[in-house]
Amino acid sequence: MAEHLGLSDAIFRYVQDGDTVALEGFTHLIPFAAGHEIIRQQKRNLTVSRMTPDLIYDQLIGAGCVRKLLFSWGGNPGVGSLYRFRDAVENGWPAPIELEEHSHAGLTNRYVAGASGMPFTVMKGYLGTSLGEIAPHVRFLDCPFTGEPVAAVRALNPDTGILHAQRADRAGNVQVWGISGVFREVVMASRQVVVTVEEVVDVLERRPGDFVIPSMAVTAVCEVPGGAWPSYVQDHYERDNDWYRKWPEVSRDRDVFSAWLDESVMGA
Amino acid sequence: MAEHLGLSDAIFRYVQDGDTVALEGFTHLIPFAAGHEIIRQQKRNLTVSRMTPDLIYDQLIGAGCVRKLLFSWGGNPGVGSLYRFRDAVENGWPAPIELEEHSHAGLTNRYVAGASGMPFTVMKGYLGTSLGEIAPHVRFLDCPFTGEPVAAVRALNPDTGILHAQRADRAGNVQVWGISGVFREVVMASRQVVVTVEEVVDVLERRPGDFVIPSMAVTAVCEVPGGAWPSYVQDHYERDNDWYRKWPEVSRDRDVFSAWLDESVMGA
Amino acid sequence: MPVWTADEIMSVVGARLLRDGMSCFVGIGIPSTVANLARNTHAPNLFLIYEAGPLGAKPYRLPLSIGDGELAETADSVVSVPEVFNYWLQGGHIDVGYLSAAQIDRFGNLNTTVIGPDYNQPKVRLPGAGGAPEIAAHCREVTVIMRHAKRAFVPQVDFVTSVGLGPAPDTRSRPGFRGAGPINVITDLGVLKPDPHDSELTLVAVHPGVEVQDVWDRTQWPLRVATRLEVTDAPTSEELAALRDLKSRS
């Protein structure tokens, strides 16, 4: 059963140095506020997983929280590069990071296997690619029925999955609608689940295209209005595309980035 | 893109003698009218797949349409036996049928693998059971990462998936809500998909808990109000529990069953 | 003094094992009665999952079938069958499952498939596995509820539909099942639990008025009896009233 907590309490309790954490949300519902709280609490040596690192992991990497990054597409969508990510990979600043790189389908299926309580699952992918040679949690098998080669991808079970949603009720049931990405899979695969929400309500009025995650599968719910900005929350606020377009200006230079971080995250 | 067809045309075109067909619907939305049309058109040597054969396959078996049955729970829920199924298995009447028997999870995952375009998928099951010894499309593998044993179940890709839903629009998009079982998986796994619906409407008003199957994934839509009776259609009609309770009376005896079939299905 | 039927004593004793807030995978028949009795009495926050997809169902009437409309309409959420089996059950989110069977053996293996030695020429063709093998494998614990009939309590089941606790010591660890298996067997005569040393089912309690000899008479193997055999607390009039109220609605 989910407990209602303040964001700083939830991050303090459920993210420890060295943990594997997944802050997911596919363009929609990216848990920026929770990411900033991780930065403020100066968590270190995290293994962080996200299909699209996006600005949130660019910030975590630049702030020195990350030891290892699992990802499948590391750009600023429609804009260009993630400069803090590139600076860490290309120049080891502020510290070298280890990469575990997948295709979207591959990382998705690592979550699917984790959610399914299986040690692995199978897919048609990685075969013939250079990714198949470098990805550490991919092996190749032959189908026991047809002999066809398939890729086995290892289950990923984060210590803590961190997500943002539209609403929760007092009992901790969580309601989501719109693009949901791997929301369900991260909830089911993670040992602990922290969900920030736009609002806590008495009754979750169901609506088209929504789903509800029962409280039973959630560890902590934190009411954080605006917690996904500058990404968006359907029926609450739009994606701040201007801020995404402006991010290169903030992040390209180490000093400019560090000043922004001090002022806008650490000082917030 | 789905074509709107009459039920008899759809069954005539998309079910051939010897085909593998899946008429699914988990208690809810069982496509009885389509099953009766298969009986009227005297299709033969079908391989039929359903998690719960229910009355619909009891009828198809008793009518002599079935050569092989894939299933995972063959009872009359809350009532008792399926007598036509038992008579075929125990006494070969009206003809012997071959069984391929699974657990719910196993047959579900055969559909999941089929929907995923994979030759198989993996699960924790069958291990240690007698089912694992008799099921022909189950093999055991060791996880390439941990060495744990897992079961591989082979993909099932029916020639035709047949389903019932609440609504479709003129373009053939199909809307479903309530208990959906393996609806999506059968749609995605089948070479051809026939959906009977309660009503065809101009616009699918979305509603809580629903999903829409795009027309692109459907072959034929048939407007058949009441087409799931005596099972139920949420927000249209209730399950006819009295008829389920009465079914043993109709089906226990071969002659009584045959008379019922002639009058209520063949003569309808 | 209250009197009760076989189904009533099984339901009441079964319901007492459920603690509030547990997640419970519910089959039709007595399991559904047991879970809803507990929910209507001491465990109002019991989280019921039916295999058809309803999560957090709160039926007012007992359903006839596993997919009845009321289950979906009262649920917190309705998910697909693959999600139920792969994510919720295999994923390890369920505390307790209830099972019944046509045969149970001395190690809690269950048969719901065929009676007779030859699968292809069965004496009786039963409904089959359904969700039982995965409930037996993946729930943190399993309670078996069935009438104590002599033809049902056999030394070794004809067909292992759902895996119990033995005879081999690695019966559950070899396939990597995460659940503890059938740690309670409730019948209309008493309660059996596995011996901690070798997992053989042992009679640990009889219901009021039942003698050990009655249990032996209806068990095909020499059933062990616990040194300190308990007597089940009789169903209270509150328990029976709640149960009969629930049944009368259905």
Add this chain to the structure above:
Amino acid sequence: MPVWTADEIMSVVGARLLRDGMSCFVGIGIPSTVANLARNTHAPNLFLIYEAGPLGAKPYRLPLSIGDGELAETADSVVSVPEVFNYWLQGGHIDVGYLSAAQIDRFGNLNTTVIGPDYNQPKVRLPGAGGAPEIAAHCREVTVIMRHAKRAFVPQVDFVTSVGLGPAPDTRSRPGFRGAGPINVITDLGVLKPDPHDSELTLVAVHPGVEVQDVWDRTQWPLRVATRLEVTDAPTSEELAALRDLKSRS
């Protein structure tokens, strides 16, 4: 006489390849422009799938990001990312996919991962794979759209992110990919297609005003030229108007 930019000629030529009723897996940038241009002109029933989950999206404005709200709001249905990749794409339901890359080689292999010979010490770190490897593997056919820059058209890519058509004849059949792979490469100079005999990319058309030498100058291998080299039809004023209208909204 109309004039056009590099992106405009690529978008127009790309859109012409789409037939009404096709299902199209759409990435951000030019692929999204191409698909929506076709939808706004000759292919109103084009079925667009974005990797974030929208099925049948009908955006009025071009999205900046793959998961923009308008995609979900205008879609027939929004599904999870596992469903997109496992059921829709790997399941074989998509007719055509559009890809771009930082490098392409003579057999249509694509690199969007790293520039330089050492993965661990890259000269340039690119965004990575995203949905590209599965689009390349599973769509019935793939169209690559990218600017014809010399640094991009290389004999052999530094890193195979997405599998093309060779050099080995079993490059696609050995892994069992069901799609035909990159059968069209559209650049701002012309159109390349694989040679039917050995799958090497061959220049089959140049855009109006482009000479073969211009293409050779920007290709790092000795590019084959088809015996009957075509000249692309110039973008019509209707095509350019539709394209500019679409861009002006976004």
